[in-house]
Amino acid sequence: xxxxxxxxxxxxxxxxxxxxxxxxxxxxxxxxxxxxxxxxxxxxxxxxxxxxxxxxxxxxxxxxxxxxxxxxxxxxxxxxxxxxxxxxxxxxxxxxxxxxxxxxxxxxxxxxxxxx
Amino acid sequence: xxxxxxxxxxxxxxxxxxxxxxxxxxxxxxxxxxxxxxxxxxxxxxxxxxxxxxxxxxxxxxxxxxxxxxxxxxxxxxxxxxxxxxxxxxxxxxxxxxxxxxxxxxxxxxxx
Numbered sequence: 487x488x489x490x491x492x493x494x495x496x497x498x499x500x501x502x503x504x505x506x507x508x509x510x511x512x513x514x515x516x517x518x519x520x521x522x523x524x525x526x527x528x529x530x531x532x533x534x535x536x537x538x539x540x541x542x543x544x545x546x547x548x549x550x551x552x553x554x555x556x557x558x559x560x561x562x563x564x565x566x567x568x569x570x571x572x573x574x575x576x577x578x579x580x581x582x583x584x585x586x587x588x589x590x591x592x593x594x595x596x597x598x599x600x601x602x
Numbered sequence: 603x604x605x606x607x608x609x610x611x612x613x614x615x616x617x618x619x620x621x622x623x624x625x626x627x628x629x630x631x632x633x634x635x636x637x638x639x640x641x642x643x644x645x646x647x648x649x650x651x652x653x654x655x656x657x658x659x660x661x662x663x664x665x666x667x668x669x670x671x672x673x674x675x676x677x678x679x680x681x682x683x684x685x686x687x688x689x690x691x692x693x694x695x696x697x698x699x700x701x702x703x704x705x706x707x708x709x710x711x712x713x714x
Binding site: 517519521526527528529530531534535536542544545576580582589590591592593594595596 | 603608634636644645646647648651691695698699700701702703704705706707
């Protein structure tokens with residue numbers, strides 16, 4: 487999992503501002519994912535991408551946007567439309583090659599976003 | 603979509619005892635079930651996983667069992683140690699992108 491990096495580690499945002507979280511992987515993984523984690527709760531899927539220039543909404547996509555212009559990169563933008571953005575954001579990646587029915591996901595170190 | 607329920611939400615055990623965490627899933631098409639351990643402020647790390655064509659898998663002190671009929675899978679940790687204290691998450695994989703649906707987590711505390 488050392489092959490996935492996220493930046494910054496901590497991020498502070500004023501209400502009404504958009505902010506972009508970076509996620510980069512050098513594992514040559516096809517798929518990338520963004521999760522949100524709130525205190526004492528599990529991980530909820532925001533967006534995911536199986537291939538460059540394509541991505542799909544997860545369970546809680548409202549107020550977020552993503553792009554996948556390169557295989558290695560999957561940035562997440564938290565827009566002002568996200569009503570409660572303070573959370574821990576985790577990026578993950580996984581391969582879709584090989585045996586058909588499983589996919590170990592590797593996580594980045596996370597970005598803790600606080601809205602002031 | 604998939605729904606994963608996890609119990610208990612908190613679990614305290616004495617060092618050396620066993621711990622069991624249980625999860626149920628809703629979609630019978632789910633075919634891969636990983637367990638992650640997350641220490642405070644850190645990233646989740648995979649500790650064990652099981653595929654739908656296997657009923658049980660063991661790795662030293664950790665084992666996972668899967669009952670496809672009941673749509674139920676469990677994590678078993680034997681001879682617990684203080685360093686096992688963490689939050690444990692189960693998950694189920696479904697879909698062409700093999701996206702994961704996570705349970706809500708279990709805070710395991712191993713008392714010395």
